[in-house]
Amino acid sequence: MGTLMRNDGGADPATDLLARLLRRADRRRSEERSVSEAPDYARLRTAAQETAFLRSLKRAEAAGAIEIVAGRYERSHLVDKVRLGDPDRLAAFLGVERLPMRAVRIAAQIRAFLPSVPWAYVLLDRAAARWARGEKAFGLAVSEEDDIDARFRIIAALARGEADGVDPRTFSARVFPLHPNDASKIVERQFGGLLPMLRAVIQGGLEEVGSDQAAAETVREGSGAEPVGEDTVGALPEAVSDSMSDDDVLERFGLLRFPAPVFLSGPVEIDLSVAGCDVRLPGSAVPFVAVQRDWLGGLRWSSEAVTPRMLTIENLTSFHRHVREVRQDNVCVVYTGGFPSMTVLALLRRLLACAPAPVGLWHWGDVDAGGARIAEYLEQSLGHFIRPHLMDRARVECLGRAGRTGPLATLAARSGAGAEIARVALETGLFLEQERVDPEPVG
Numbered sequence: 001m002g003t004l005m006r007n008d009g010g011a012d013p014a015t016d017l018l019a020r021l022l023r024r025a026d027r028r029r030s031e032e033r034s035v036s037e038a039p040d041y042a043r044l045r046t047a048a049q050e051t052a053f054l055r056s057l058k059r060a061e062a063a064g065a066i067e068i069v070a071g072r073y074e075r076s077h078l079v080d081k082v083r084l085g086d087p088d089r090l091a092a093f094l095g096v097e098r099l100p101m102r103a104v105r106i107a108a109q110i111r112a113f114l115p116s117v118p119w120a121y122v123l124l125d126r127a128a129a130r131w132a133r134g135e136k137a138f139g140l141a142v143s144e145e146d147d148i149d150a151r152f153r154i155i156a157a158l159a160r161g162e163a164d165g166v167d168p169r170t171f172s173a174r175v176f177p178l179h180p181n182d183a184s185k186i187v188e189r190q191f192g193g194l195l196p197m198l199r200a201v202i203q204g205g206l207e208e209v210g211s212d213q214a215a216a217e218t219v220r221e222g223s224g225a226e227p228v229g230e231d232t233v234g235a236l237p238e239a240v241s242d243s244m245s246d247d248d249v250l251e252r253f254g255l256l257r258f259p260a261p262v263f264l265s266g267p268v269e270i271d272l273s274v275a276g277c278d279v280r281l282p283g284s285a286v287p288f289v290a291v292q293r294d295w296l297g298g299l300r301w302s303s304e305a306v307t308p309r310m311l312t313i314e315n316l317t318s319f320h321r322h323v324r325e326v327r328q329d330n331v332c333v334v335y336t337g338g339f340p341s342m343t344v345l346a347l348l349r350r351l352l353a354c355a356p357a358p359v360g361l362w363h364w365g366d367v368d369a370g371g372a373r374i375a376e377y378l379e380q381s382l383g384h385f386i387r388p389h390l391m392d393r394a395r396v397e398c399l400g401r402a403g404r405t406g407p408l409a410t411l412a413a414r415s416g417a418g419a420e421i422a423r424v425a426l427e428t429g430l431f432l433e434q435e436r437v438d439p440e441p442v443g
Helices: 013-027 047-062 087-094 099-111 118-131 145-159 168-175 183-189 191-203 210-223 228-232 238-242 246-252 293-298 316-325 342-353 369-382 393-399 417-428
Strands: 066-070 079-084 262-265 268-271 280-282 289-291 299-301 309-313 331-335 360-364
Touching (some): 013 047, 013 099, 047 066, 047 087, 099 118, 099 145, 145 191, 299 342, 316 331, 331 342
């Protein structure tokens, strides 16, 4: 049945009441919680309006959508309240789509173009869980389907690495090639909601707990999707994300025209003919070299690196100390800058791909949720096994201190380097700042 309308074109009092009842039903946290609405008789100014109101409610009751509860004693001729019966039947009676079903439909549409990148699915699951309850997610209401589609098309392109080394307007024009107006400005218009989503990925603030997790599972089940996103949640300390500028956040996903160089030290060389110079820059130069994104095509291992190894280091002070105090002929040390940018990942992938033999890879960072999340992100992004370096339980018990470690339980339950680091922090109840540890050789 279509929505009941007044003669002046607006929804009538009965439809208003039933629509409120349905919205409350969809937003409730428990299906066992009873939902009811009381009529607003002030809106029923004539006997004809009251008759029409009651007739509409009785039709909804006959459809199995609601239960009419009459008043008592001298008010027995009036409707005291309207209690929800079957929310699906009520939605059908009103001719509308229930919030959970709308969230399922929108999520399914997004999954059709979203790449199989775990953090992108986590964002979608979290948003869909809130939409299913009628709440906004990352500033978007479930009714804003055009903006939802645009936002997640940007997320999909970022997840595929399409922003690497591109300015926002060029990137936007490429993501929306068929948009009729201002395609180059769509990404900039979405920055207000996009940046919190990307910060949530960096700081790992996407843990699904309580009703959010249940709602996310409901949305996934409704669309037949696998729970891809549940395998990539973690956390960085809030300070890591909060201290980052908007440009820093965008750079982590490649969305800057001039990405920062990557610091490294080790048995590699850069053939600068790729940049128009007949020069070979040795990566073993003391104390380290800064590699530009444009030079990566000329990056290769030196001939003496027979058994190549790599060590990634999270914090700058520890990187400076390590490259000065510990030099190993077969180890290339790379500074990640905290959460690694697309340029850092591109450099690491290049070294893994061009190595003369299988590469051993270690990571050294803080022993807390942030360090664990960075290690997991590196391992997932590179598809390569990582060994934690100087992050063992004995060292944490000796040098660590009590304090806020960040959410760890979900991450610790998984496998890999990030989970190993999370379990150390969780089991000891301590966290360890990388700067408290003296550098040591890997291996």
